[in-house]
Structures are given as C-alpha cells and as structure tokens.
Amino acid sequence: MVITELYLKNFGKFSERRFYLRDGVQVICGENEFGKSTIHAFIRAMLFGLERGRGKAAAKDDFTRYEPWDNPGQYAGVMRFVCGGRNFRLERSFDRYTKHVSLVCEDDGEELSVEQGDLEMLLGGITPSGFDSTVSVRQFMAMPGQGLADSLKNYAANYYETGSEEIDLSSALQMLRDRRKDAGRRLKEAQARREERRRGIAQECRYLEQDMAGLQTEFEEKAEELRAAREEAYGTEQEEARGTEQEETSVSPDSMVKGGIAGILIGIAGTAWGTLIGGQNLSGSSLPFLFIAGVIFLIGAGLLAAGISGTIRRRRKTQNHAEEDDGKSAARQPDYEARKASENTDHTIQKLQWEMDRIQAEWKEKEIRLQNLREDYEEMPEDETEKECGKRVRALEMAEENLREAAASLGSRTSRLLDRRASAIFSELTGGKYISMNVGEKMEISVWDGVRRIPAGALSRGTIEQIYFAIRMAAASILQEEPMPVILDDTFAFYDDKRLKSALKWLSGQERQVIILSCQKREEEMLKKF
Numbered sequence: 001m002v003i004t005e006l007y008l009k010n011f012g013k014f015s016e017r018r019f020y021l022r023d024g025v026q027v028i029c030g031e032n033e034f035g036k037s038t039i040h041a042f043i044r045a046m047l048f049g050l051e052r053g054r055g056k057a058a059a060k061d062d063f064t065r066y067e068p069w070d071n072p073g074q075y076a077g078v079m080r081f082v083c084g085g086r087n088f089r090l091e092r093s094f095d096r097y098t099k100h101v102s103l104v105c106e107d108d109g110e111e112l113s114v115e116q117g118d119l120e121m122l123l124g125g126i127t128p129s130g131f132d133s134t135v136s137v138r139q140f141m142a143m144p145g146q147g148l149a150d151s152l153k154n155y156a157a158n159y160y161e162t163g164s165e166e167i168d169l170s171s172a173l174q175m176l177r178d179r180r181k182d183a184g185r186r187l188k189e190a191q192a193r194r195e196e197r198r199r200g201i202a203q204e205c206r207y208l209e210q211d212m213a214g215l216q217t218e219f220e221e222k223a224e225e226l227r228a229a230r231e232e233a234y235g236t237e238q239e240e241a242r243g244t245e246q247e248e249t250s251v252s253p254d255s256m257v258k259g260g261i262a263g264i265l266i267g268i269a270g271t272a273w274g275t276l277i278g279g280q281n282l283s284g285s286s287l288p289f290l291f292i293a294g295v296i297f298l299i300g301a302g303l304l305a306a307g308i309s310g311t312i313r314r315r316r317k318t319q320n321h322a323e324e325d326d327g328k329s330a331a332r333q334p335d336y337e338a339r340k341a342s343e344n345t346d347h348t349i350q351k352l353q354w355e356m357d358r359i360q361a362e363w364k365e366k367e368i369r370l371q372n373l374r375e376d377y378e379e380m381p382e383d384e385t386e387k388e389c390g391k392r393v394r395a396l397e398m399a400e401e402n403l404r405e406a407a408a409s410l411g412s413r414t415s416r417l418l419d420r421r422a423s424a425i426f427s428e429l430t431g432g433k434y435i436s437m438n439v440g441e442k443m444e445i446s447v448w449d450g451v452r453r454i455p456a457g458a459l460s461r462g463t464i465e466q467i468y469f470a471i472r473m474a475a476a477s478i479l480q481e482e483p484m485p486v487i488l489d490d491t492f493a494f495y496d497d498k499r500l501k502s503a504l505k506w507l508s509g510q511e512r513q514v515i516i517l518s519c520q521k522r523e524e525e526m527l528k529k530f
Helices: 036-048 055-059 118-122 128-133 146-162 169-249 253-278 287-328 334-378 384-429 461-479 497-508 522-527
Strands: 002-011 014-020 025-029 076-083 086-093 100-105 436-439 445-448 453-455 486-489 514-518
Touching (some): 002 036, 014 036, 025 497, 036 076, 036 086, 036 128, 036 486, 036 514, 128 461, 169 334, 169 384, 384 436, 384 461, 384 497, 445 461, 461 497, 497 522, 514 522
Parallel strands (some): 025 514
Antiparallel strands (some): 002 014, 002 076, 086 100, 436 445, 445 453
C-alpha cells in the first residue's frame, strides 16, 4: 500500500491543506507546532476511523484533540492510495452529526463498502492495535506494547493452525467469551428462577407454621372449654351422689326405734333371768349378769328415745317441704329444666369434642404438607434449562482455556521467528556489534554480543531505541500481508548520526513506503547521499 495524497479538509489546525506523497522514503520536515503529529493522527483516523470517547475520557481523546479549530462542523478529510495496483479514494466525515465514510476505486468507479469490510480487506486485515504496534511509531512511543504481543499470538494461532490468516484468534476468543457470557446469563436467570421457587416454598412453609401455631392455640382453648363443661356437667351429679351416699350410710330414726325396743326387751329378759338364778337373795355370781342386762336396757331406752325424736323431726321436715312445694309448684319445673340443662351441656361437650377432632385433623394435614415442602426445598433439582446452560458454560470455559493454551504454545514458535528477524535487523543497524536478541513473552528483551547475554535495561537509550525499531519492523514483516506504510514521528530523536545513517540505509532497502515526520533536517540531508 502506498499513500499518494492527504487532503485535510478540516482536521486539527489544518484547513484545506494537501500533502502529496510518493513511494519509498520521504521526509515531512517542520518545526515544533508545525502539525507533524496531526498529520500522523490524520492518516490513522482515515484508515481506522475516529470515535469520540465517553465520559471524562472524551476530554482527552483524539477526537477532541484534533477537532477543527475553525468550522468544527466540517470535521473531514480525503486520502488517496494505491493498493494491489489499483487507485482508491477514501473520504471520511468525523463530525458526530454528519458522520459518513466512502471508498471508491478511481480506476473504474466501483464503490466499495467500508462497513462490509472492504477497506479492512485492502489493508490485509491489520487492526488499529497491530498498526500502532508495528509501522506507526508515535513521538517518544517507540517501545512496542501488549498489543504487539497479542497480535503475534493471534498470528501464531491463525498461521500454524490453518496455514493462513483467515481465522482471527482474537475474534475466536471474543466469540467464545460472548457465548460464555450469554450462557452464563441464562444460567443465572435459571438459577434465579429456581431460587425464586425456593423462596416461594419457604414463604409457604412460614405460612403453614403460623397456621399450625394458630390451630395449636385454638385446640388448647377448646380443651380448656371442654374441661370446664365437663366439670359443670359432672361436678353437680357427684355432689348429689355424695349427699345421697351420706344419707344412705347414716342410721335412720326407724332403725334406732327398733334397736331401742330390742335393747329394752333384752335388758328386761336379762334382769328376770338374773333374778331367777339368784333367788330372793342376790348372790355374788348373779351380780355381773344383772349389771350387763341393766346396761343393755339403758342403751335400748336411749336408742328408743332418739329414734322417736328423729321420727318426729323427719315428719315435721317432710311436712314443711311439702308445704313449700305446694306453695311454689306453679313457678318450678325441676325435672324438665334439669333435663334440658343436661342436654345442653351434653351438646356443648359433643360440639367441643368435634371441634377438637377437626383441629387435630387440620393440623395433621398441614404438618404433612409442611414436611413435603421442606423436602422439596432441600432437594429441589435443576431444571433442564439450568442443566443445559451449566454444561454449556463449562464447555465454553474449557474451549477458551484450550484455545489460550494452544495460542501460548504456538506463540513460542512465532516468538522464535520474531527473534530471528529482529536479530537480523538489529545486527544490521548496529553494524554487527550485536549478533542476536531475544524477546520474551512479556517483552523482556536481552541481546547477545557473542560473549555475554545483556538485558536491554543495561544498554544505552540509543541502543534500546534501535532494539524497539528492529522488533517493530520484524513484527510488521510477519503480521502484515499487505505491506503498510511506515510512519515515524520524530522516532530518531535519540539516534546519533551513525545510528540514524544505519536506520535510513536499512529503510531505503525495504520495498515499503516510509513517511518520516521530523523537526530536524538531518534525515532529509542524509537521504540525499544514498
């Protein structure tokens, strides 16, 4: 690819400014504030677009930095370039309201679609990160970054696995991540639904426990009412039974009269018998007999008197009760009311017993339901969606890990290729002083001078800049199918004349366009001597 014209319609400090370029090495020289970095930024913006940042980042991004000083509504430009032997015109408008892009082949007027990837195809699939890590060297930013390491890993996986660069490792990894995130999202949704069901079961369990506690309280209240009803019903009958029992067990007046008469008769008979035995003169042997007979007589007389007295009192009491019953017979119906009260009490007891049975049955039913719900809560299985999403997440995680491991393994092979090409460039730049270099996976760099291995940090700044330049140019030769222009923005500030001459000589021997933006004229003067 060769850039032939830059038309900065309105970009940064430039307005209606044109720059015409050619193939090979050329220098755009200008003092500080001339706009060299603006030209560099314009080339990148034309190739990859220019997006406005968000939030606080928008205040320091390239979109804001290079927004036209005059007429910001005409934030636009045109680039003409040659690629594959055909001439193209690329036009962009960066303004947020009139933003558009067009790509036309000026040889036949064919309109190509940037949105459909036609420009990316012309550029050989190079990404903005790959561009920044290789051929685009900004001011004081020669050191290649993580973007280069990622690009090399991507290239390694593509090339060694397929023999071409048609497959993009980064895109494949991103696709896996996107699919894993989508499966993870659906898995979380399924888990949330299961957790929601568990919360519903837990809530129902709490409701059942509250209902069972209420039934327990109601059962205890009914039991207390039942005890009270039974005491009221059966307590009076027990009192009457005890009164009747006392009356039945006490001695009646009639029995006392009969006992008294019997005692008197026995006493009289005993006295007569004792007199008959003792004759007219009472002997000593008949006296005890006569004494006993006298005692029995006296007891019988006492019983007779008490019985007669009790009989008289009972008759009087019976007569009084009869008189009272006769006076109140119109106001009382003792037998009917007693039966009615007894029937009401029995009905109450039966009703309370039925209520208690009902409460027990309902409590038992809720207890069984509660046990079943608790088992469901503890043993709730995953549904099919959750199982499927879980399997998919694990499979995608494994695929992503395997792809990363494969990329790391293949990356070591690419790293060796990079070391060989960078070593050749570095050796030429240093006039053979250093034979080779080694670039670690995390850009740890060391060089070999034929005697010892020297870490890059122990070298001078100028030599370090040569190392960075060699790595970038080696990576560009590996990664870019379509040779892109090399854009160097004050890249040689730390080079002495000897180093600069070696770099320009090497660049002149490459079949690639080189655009050097410099605030000094020594690059231009040296190139005239080649």
